[in-house]
Amino acid sequence: MAEIIKGPKGVPVYLPPQSATFLAVREALTSPARHAGYGYIELPVYEDTSLFVRGVGESTDVVSKEMFTFTDRGERSITLRPEGTAGVMRAVIEHGLDKGQLPVKIYYAAPFFRAERPQFGRYRQLQQVGIEAIGGDDPALDAEVIALADEGYRSLGLSKYELRITSLGCANCRPAYRALLQDFLRGLELDVETQERARVNPLRVLDDKRMEVQRQLTHAPLQVDHLCADCAEHYRLVKHYLLLLNVPFVEFPRLVRGLDYYTRTTFEFDHPLLGAQSGIGGGGRYDGLMTELGGAPLSGIGFGLGTDRTMIACDAEGLTVGDPARCDVFLVPLGSEAKDYAVRLAGQLRRVGVRVDMAYGDRALKGSMKAADRSGARYAVVIGDRELADRALPLKSLATGEQELVPADSLVQTIVGNLEA
Numbered sequence: 001m002a003e004i005i006k007g008p009k010g011v012p013v014y015l016p017p018q019s020a021t022f023l024a025v026r027e028a029l030t031s032p033a034r035h036a037g038y039g040y041i042e043l044p045v046y047e048d049t050s051l052f053v054r055g056v057g058e059s060t061d062v063v064s065k066e067m068f069t070f071t072d073r074g075e076r077s078i079t080l081r082p083e084g085t086a087g088v089m090r091a092v093i094e095h096g097l098d099k100g101q102l103p104v105k106i107y108y109a110a111p112f113f114r115a116e117r118p119q120f121g122r123y124r125q126l127q128q129v130g131i132e133a134i135g136g137d138d139p140a141l142d143a144e145v146i147a148l149a150d151e152g153y154r155s156l157g158l159s160k161y162e163l164r165i166t167s168l169g170c171a172n173c174r175p176a177y178r179a180l181l182q183d184f185l186r187g188l189e190l191d192v193e194t195q196e197r198a199r200v201n202p203l204r205v206l207d208d209k210r211m212e213v214q215r216q217l218t219h220a221p222l223q224v225d226h227l228c229a230d231c232a233e234h235y236r237l238v239k240h241y242l243l244l245l246n247v248p249f250v251e252f253p254r255l256v257r258g259l260d261y262y263t264r265t266t267f268e269f270d271h272p273l274l275g276a277q278s279g280i281g282g283g284g285r286y287d288g289l290m291t292e293l294g295g296a297p298l299s300g301i302g303f304g305l306g307t308d309r310t311m312i313a314c315d316a317e318g319l320t321v322g323d324p325a326r327c328d329v330f331l332v333p334l335g336s337e338a339k340d341y342a343v344r345l346a347g348q349l350r351r352v353g354v355r356v357d358m359a360y361g362d363r364a365l366k367g368s369m370k371a372a373d374r375s376g377a378r379y380a381v382v383i384g385d386r387e388l389a390d391r392a393l394p395l396k397s398l399a400t401g402e403q404e405l406v407p408a409d410s411l412v413q414t415i416v417g418n419l420e421a
């Protein structure tokens with residue numbers, strides 16, 4: 001017997017009925033963006049490696065350790081997209097969207113690829129819903145982006161997550177703060193690797209999970225206490241608009257994001273029931289990214305929400321999301337004339353939007369009724385010679401077992417009516 005080939009490690013596969021939850025979560029997370037004027041973008045799955053090196057940042061874990069990078073047949077270095085923001089910027093610049101109406105508002109729902117050590121909630125192919133608003137400095141836009149993420153989670157019934165926000169300052173105030181933090185870190189007892197991190201990316205040290213490091217960081221200077229006047233005002237207004245939008249948040253001055261492009265507003269949605277991989281989504285401003293990638297000097301803000309982790313969060317909160325039923329009505333024909341009738345009826349019902357499946361393979365009644373139950377359908381219609389002769393068909397509720405005899409001429413109408421009731 002031929003050897004069975006296994007799927008790649010760390011890549012979740014969503015099969016029915018669980019895939020119905022995946023689709024429902026993705027829909028819930030994208031729907032708020034569509035209601036706020038964001039248009040869909042279908043991004044390339046791979047890009048020139050330099051896009052991510054320049055866009056996401058060479059010192060980030062994502063770029064230095066986690067990229068799936070290959071040399072293609074033309075000896076070009078290509079990388080499977082580890083995230084969406086850099087690709088969106090590239091497309092906006094290349095296709096001149098930045099020269100049209102601003103802000104450019106874009107959303108996507110797609111898989112991304114990171115060569116991480118797989119564990120629960122951390123995958124090598126991860127699914128995200130993301131939005132990007134490019135060319136707008138208004139703090140009300142920051143609040144809009146954050147509120148759209150919050151709305152997506154809330155519409156699923158999630159309530160236990162926490163929204164954490166902070167400001168990372170800008171090109172004016174960040175360098176002085178960075179120097180201050182580096183000075184502080186130099187005075188600590190850190191291992192060689194962490195000292196090097198403090199030199200290259202000192203903010204990342206604030207995120208060190210080890211107790212012996214955290215203990216020394218109690219009095220570390222924080223960016224929010226060293227913002228320039230413009231950044232402080234921007235941050236104040238973001239919080240003001242979040243309150244107007246009824247979005248609860250906590251200020252989290254030690255928030256550190258894994259990507260280098262962030263400036264000013266940054267945020268993360270944290271779910272306490274998810275264990276180590278508790279970030280269900282995050283994002284922020286990236287006011288220098290467009291110029292870094294050769295575009296016009298436009299600011300931007302966006303988020304990436306983890307679809308996989310949001311599914312886990314729904315499960316952890318005991319929420320049933322999505323309809324696992326494959327169909328609404330299951331047809332059971334008994335005999336060849338009945339089969340012709342069932343095939344025609346299935347077509348008619350599908351055309352008016354009813355989800356229909358039927359028993360194929362000329363099976364006996366018992367097996368077909370089992371299949372009807374398994375399909376999740378609300379109704380079954382058993383079609384036999386007598387029913388056809390009488391031109392009346394039994395519409396059976398699979399939940400209650402009750403059955404009504406419906407004239408053949410009004411069957412489609414009755415089914416539609418019952419399903420809408």
Ligand code: HAM
Nearest residue numbers: 083085122123126279280281282283284302303304306
């Ligand atoms: P990120 O924080 O790297 O941001 O990813 C966003 C979300 O994707 C995370 O909060 C998490 O829920 C999910 N995620 C990330 N890595 C994994 C993984 N290995 N397995 C499962 N889920 C994962 C970004 O990617 C930015 N591009 C977001 C953004 C858009 N910022 C501005 N615009």
